[in-house]
Amino acid sequence: MTRKATRKTTNVELLNQLRDVLGGRRVSRGETDRINYGRDLWPRSLLEVRKGQVPHQPEMIVWPETTEEVSRVLRICNEMRVPVVPFGAGSGLCGAAQPMCGGVVLDAKRMARIERIVPETQMIVCQTGIIGAHLETELNRHGLTMGHFPGSFGTSTLGGYLATRSAGMAATGYGKIEDMLISMQVVLADGSVIRTRTAPRRATGPDFNHLFLGSEGSLGVITSATMRAHMLPEARVFRALSFKKMDAGLNAVRRMLRAGLRPVIARLSDEADTLTTLHALGVEAKDCVLLLVFEGRAVRIDLEMKKALAITRELGGRDFGEATAQRWYGRRNSEQYRQSPLMTDEKLLLDTVEVSTVWSNATHLYTAMRKALSKKVSVLGVMPHAYPEGCSLAFTIIGRAGRADDLAAYDAVWKLALDTAAQAGGAISHAYGIGRLKFDRLAQQNPAAVELLRGMKRRLDPNDILNPGKLAPCTEGAC
């Protein structure tokens, strides 16, 4: 039975009801909007659009402005059994915001109001449709920073960060988005609203923030959040170092963190990434380059940098100086732009596989991924984020489909990547989420967790209207 068959409504009834809530201008079923809400930035969708295809289009798009409006929209859709896909800025890289079953896309970006900034306690309360760059600009005006700078900073929202457990470029220092969240307001599928409490720490049973963090729009619509911010740093120091082997670089970063040092950025490139990404950005260094940035109080960060350099020397690292690292920092977002020219080649495949693991397994995971992937594609490896217990590893993969269909070739590379990551003991996602891309692998790797998720989904969204097919199999299985 297809989902459409379970529908209790026609499009016209739905349209009329949604218009009653939002007015005509904030509901669209125009063809151009349906096309542009038919994809996020999942590179597989890029391959499709390159061929002129946008296969999964919603029937309508709505732009609520308040929690109340979200609640009313969900009540209508729940009553009518119409899928609703929460949508931030569609920058997701796994197809999580793709409306696989059609239905209504609920774009959160008109919910972008900052409700309160409290510089004294470094907190901000705001609606979740706000774009990261706008949020940061406002915080900066109050002497604060969020410390969350994903590569998609100009085109992703707070709601998207929370719903995918995003990590910014400075996550080594400021943590991932889940470390910045204090409380949130969420609208459930039946339109009811729940709020978690704003308190520094709580011991009031399980933390429901974590139910919705990473829920990819499948358990509720996050409409507002209270976030922890940080004081704008007084100073920043930079260094480019290099190591002959990845292993030594990984070891250096581990030791820095164990010594209590907290660089905001510790980004380690393998040789291939140094020669392509870093050289293109004007970073004249060789081997495996570690870019270190400390920020905060000048006295503290100078001491931290001294200690970091001492560790580097002990491990045979080479110092390429401050200016080299500053050059990279000034152009650090440029690597996000390489996709467009490459994609004009109609056989080219491009994506980033990002995984994570504990330090004791980091070299093994890195080596296994590089070895497996290199058989099929060119690989640029990076360790973008580090934590006291381990790190993430990201592999930019660039290949050509050859005679094979590009979608089939893409799927084959990803299967290999995820199989290898799982076999080598890695988590199959560090920050980009699961979406459509990794769901099957997640279900295979951790059936118990998926079963639990399915149970929660059944409890919170019994009609399976919220982003069906994501994080739990679509109930009808026919989409």
Added chain:
Amino acid sequence: MLKKFHKEIEYGTYCPKLCRFACPVANATGNETQTPWGRMTLLHLVGEGALNWNREVSLSTYRCTTCMLCREYCDHEIEVPAVMLAAREKAVADRMQPQESAEFERFFSERHNPMGDDLAARLRTLLPSSLFNPDAQVVYFPGCVMIYNYPQTIKNTFRVLEAMDINYVACYDAEVPCCGVPLHDQGYQEAFAKNAQELGRKLSKAKVIITGCPSCAYTLKVQLPQAGVQLTDRIYHMTEFLAPLVAEGKLPIRRPYTKRLIYHDPCYLGRYLHVFDQPRQLLNEVCREPIEEFSWHRQKSYCCGGGGGIPVTNPVMARDIAQKRLVEVHEGEKKSLVTACPSCMRAFEKADDSVEVLDVVDVLARCI
């Protein structure tokens, strides 16, 4: 028309839309279709034959203010406005332009300007006849928006010039009152070219042209030559003309300007003509309080919503964009907004009549 923009369209379709946060239209609407990425995707699909070139697609290309802020955040420096303007030209050729646009063009052609009034007559009643000299070498070109909406600024311009003992600047008689940019923005290239020819004849003797309108300055300087009409290459915005003279002490300042001001960089003056310092220099000469800056300023200034013909085709969107820009004006101490473009002034005044909006020249005039 769109073939020559193949690279722009493909790059825009495959891009990670990192300019999104800077696009005034995208920010005002929250709609993905109204981002450079969304519009380019549609044009790509049309090119692939996967989508019909229809009115809905064409309308999406009219939702760009041509502010060019997106280019600031594009490593490939893709210029979205050029593509949108070419698409509008195609829309006109295929009769798929918005209805408002078609009506606007009819109105313009009948009355030779977007206001429908006899602007030359208005100008004659505004200034003494001695200021009009068809043979003058240095000509002030007021532009239609200024004549219709800000006659006082025109008067102030000549008061300031007089106070500086500058008597060699004559006022253009405005018989062809408009530079034609409103036609250009709506995709009427033929009508624009015709207007350009007529204007070229009227201004052929001028050795120096000065205007208070950045769009006029850009059109006369760049777009007229593209339509085959070459005027003098000495075309200046009024602030460029005045700044060095005022710096030399030529302006007799009787009293400083004491109220708080925040300066808005017009897109066409700033990003298109690279004039950032001169308006600030002029204001700094006469103002007691330091000039406040928007958080988005100079090269990264944010649009007022008045460009790209948006007020004609999408007036609500234009208002929303202006209101976003005005949020900072309302913060902190009471202040007036000062700019150097009559279209920006108009956009702000229409969006919020509680804000006092001034031209740099108005501020100078209050100090002499």
